[in-house]
Amino acid sequence: QVQVVESGGGLVQAGGSLRLSCAASGSGVSFNAMGWYRQAPGKQREFVATITSGGRTNYADSVKGRFTISIDGAKNMVYLQMNSLKPEDTAVYYCSADWGVFSRSWGPGTQVTVSS
Numbered sequence: 001q002v003q004v005v006e007s008g009g010g011l012v013q014a015g016g017s018l019r020l021s022c023a024a025s026g027s028g029v030s031f032n033a034m035g036w037y038r039q040a041p042g043k044q045r046e047f048v049a050t051i052t053s054g055g056r057t058n059y060a061d062s063v064k065g066r067f068t069i070s071i072d073g074a075k076n077m078v079y080l081q082m083n084s085l086k087p088e089d090t091a092v093y094y095c096s097a098d099w100g101v102f103s104r105s106w107g108p109g110t111q112v113t114v115s116s
Contacts, residue, residue: 002026002105006095009110012085016114020080022095022107033098034071034078038091038112045094051078063089085114 008020024031035050049059049069057069068081092109
């Protein structure tokens with residue numbers, strides 16, 4: 001069974017920074033990629049950033065230059081450093097972990113609130 005858990009959310013003023021962490025675990029499982037998605041109230045879940053086990057990254061246009069995703073493959077952990085936060089970044093942030101052929105597991109989410 002694969003488990004994914006996020007941490008690091010909170011309340012921050014516009015222009016501030018937060019660092020999200022995510023730990024994935026699973027017996028005998030190798031994670032191919034991990035990523036971050038977010039869902040604001042009344043909106044659909046949207047892509048934020050992903051990183052492969054080899055370190056290849058991909059970002060949504062809305063966060064390029066402000067957010068940085070990184071991975072610790074040995075610990076199956078992924079991080080999202082968020083700088084220059086804006087009120088529109090307010091959302092529940094979900095961590096995803098890809099494993100096997102087409103399997104993806106999700107964490108329960110962590111709330112990020114950016115006040116203006």
